[in-house]
Amino acid sequence: MKVAILTMFNGLSRTYSLVNVVAEQLKMLLNNGIETKVLVSEHCPDNQRAGIYTDDRIEWVKVCNSIDGKLIHWKDYSQPTGKVHDTFFEEVEIVAEDFVDKLSDVDVCIIHDIHYQGWHLLHNVALRKAQKQLSKVKFIAFTHSFPVNRPPQVKWPFSARYTPMENTTYIYPTYSGIPALAKQYNVPEGRCRVINNSLNLLEDMNEITQEITQQANLLASDILIVYPGRLTTGKKFEKVAALAGAISKQTEKSVQIIFCDFKSADIKPVAYKKIIINTGASFGLSQENILFTSDLGYPHGVPREVVLELFTLSNLFICPSYSESFGLTVLEAASRGNFVVLNQAVPALEELGKKLNAYFMRWDARNFGYNTVEKYQPSEQAYYEEHGEIITNLMRENPVIHAKTMVRQRYSPEWIWKNQLEPLLEK
Known part of the structure; x- marks a missing residue:
C-alpha cells in the first residue's frame, strides 16, 4: 500500500495545529511500514522541514502553484456565492494535471481541509477534475473545523464545498460533528467516520x-x-x-x-x-x-x-x-x-x-x-x-x-x- 497526504501546506510552523496533526499521521504510517508521500505547495520552504518532516522515508512532493512563471495567489471563497477570479479555471486545469501526475501511483490519498477551506476552492475543484483519471485511488477527506451550514442553493464551482466527491470517506475528529458534517457535504452519515486527534506524550521527552x-x-x-x-x-x-x-x-x-x-x-x-x-x-x-x-x-x-x-x-x-x-x-x-x-x-x-x-x-x-x-x-x-x-x-x-x-x-x-x-x- 502507498498513501499520500495532500495538505497544500505553504509553511510548516508548528503553531499551525494542522502541521502537528499531519506529523502524527506521518509517524503512524511510517512506524507501520507504509510507503508514504506528502504533497505540499510548490512554494513550501524546504528549510522549514523539521522533526518527522525530515524523515528520509517520506517522498516529499511539491504541487504546482504557478502559472506562466507567476505565483498563483489563493483567494478565500468561503462565501457560497460570488464570482471566481478570471484565471481560476485555467489554474484548475494546471493543478489538476499535476494532481494526476503526483497521485497516480498511490492507493489512498488523505486530504486535509481541501474540501472545507474557502482558500482551497481551487484545489478542491482541481482534485475533482483529476479524480476522473484516478479511479483506483481511495480518498479520505478530513475536516478540522466546525462544519458550515449547507446553503439551499449554490452554483458551481462554489458548490464544491458542499458536494461529495466519489470514492471518498469524510472524516471529523469527534462524533458530535458527524451529523453536521454529513449535511455540509450532502452525504449519508454512513459515509462519515471519526478519527480523533492524538496527543503524542513522548514527542518532547528525553x-x-x-x-x-x-x-x-x-x-x-x-x-x-x-x-x-x-x-x-x-x-x-x-x-x-x-x-x-x-x-x-x-x-x-x-x-x-x-x-x-x-x-x-x-x-x-x-x-x-x-x-x-x-x-x-x-x-x-x-x-x-x-x-x-x-x-x-x-x-x-x-x-x-x-x-x-x-x-x-x-x-x-x-x-x-x-x-x-x-x-x-x-x-x-x-x-x-x-x-x-x-x-x-x-x-x-x-x-x-x-x-x-x-x-x-x-x-x-x-x-x-x-x-x-x-x-x-x-x-x-x-x-x-x-x-x-x-x-x-x-x-x-x-x-x-x-x-x-x-x-x-x-x-x-x-x-x-x-x-x-x-x-x-x-x-
Whole structure:
C-alpha cells in the first residue's frame, strides 16, 4: 500500500495545529511500514522541514502553484456565492494535471481541509477534475473545523464545498460533528467516520524515556506504576510487586511496573530481582509486566529528568518503604498527577501523606526507637486484594487520574492508528 497526504501546506510552523496533526499521521504510517508521500505547495520552504518532516522515508512532493512563471495567489471563497477570479479555471486545469501526475501511483490519498477551506476552492475543484483519471485511488477527506451550514442553493464551482466527491470517506475528529458534517457535504452519515486527534506524550521527552516506553509499551496499561530507588530490601520493591499483582488479579486491570533501580551493597541485584519477580507472580502479576531500567541498559539508574517524565506517564505510586526521613519521590510522583499510596507506619510518610491526602496502607517499618511488624488477617493476599480494589475504584472516580489515564491510553497515536485510521485504510 502507498498513501499520500495532500495538505497544500505553504509553511510548516508548528503553531499551525494542522502541521502537528499531519506529523502524527506521518509517524503512524511510517512506524507501520507504509510507503508514504506528502504533497505540499510548490512554494513550501524546504528549510522549514523539521522533526518527522525530515524523515528520509517520506517522498516529499511539491504541487504546482504557478502559472506562466507567476505565483498563483489563493483567494478565500468561503462565501457560497460570488464570482471566481478570471484565471481560476485555467489554474484548475494546471493543478489538476499535476494532481494526476503526483497521485497516480498511490492507493489512498488523505486530504486535509481541501474540501472545507474557502482558500482551497481551487484545489478542491482541481482534485475533482483529476479524480476522473484516478479511479483506483481511495480518498479520505478530513475536516478540522466546525462544519458550515449547507446553503439551499449554490452554483458551481462554489458548490464544491458542499458536494461529495466519489470514492471518498469524510472524516471529523469527534462524533458530535458527524451529523453536521454529513449535511455540509450532502452525504449519508454512513459515509462519515471519526478519527480523533492524538496527543503524542513522548514527542518532547528525553530519548531515554522514549526508548524505555517503546521497549515496555507503557502507553496501553490501565495502571502504570513507577517506583524509583536503590535496589535494597529496605525499599520493599517486592511489596510494590505484590500489591500490583493483587490489583491485577482482583480487578482484571492491566498493570505494569517500571522500577527505576540502581544497585545496592546489601543484596545482589540478581537475587533481589528474582525475589521481586517471584513475589509479584505469586500475587498475580506476570514477569513480563515487571521491568527494571537496569535491565534496559541503565545499571546505574536513569537521570532524574527521565524519572519525572515516567511519572508523567504513570498513574499510581506505591511507597511501602521500611524507613524514610522525608520521601522526595513522593513529591515527585504527586506533582505529576499520580494516585499516591504510602506506608502509614513510617512517620515521615504519614506526615507527608496527610498533607497530600494520600492513601495509606501498612507495612513493616522503622519508627523512632523501635520497629513495627504488621500482621494481616486473614492473609496478606486478602489485605492487598481488598485495598487494591479500593485503590482502583478511587482512581477511576478521581477526575484528574481518570483524565490522565484516558489521554495516555485512548488518545495516544497507537490507539488512534489501530482503532480508527488503519481499519479505514484497509477497508
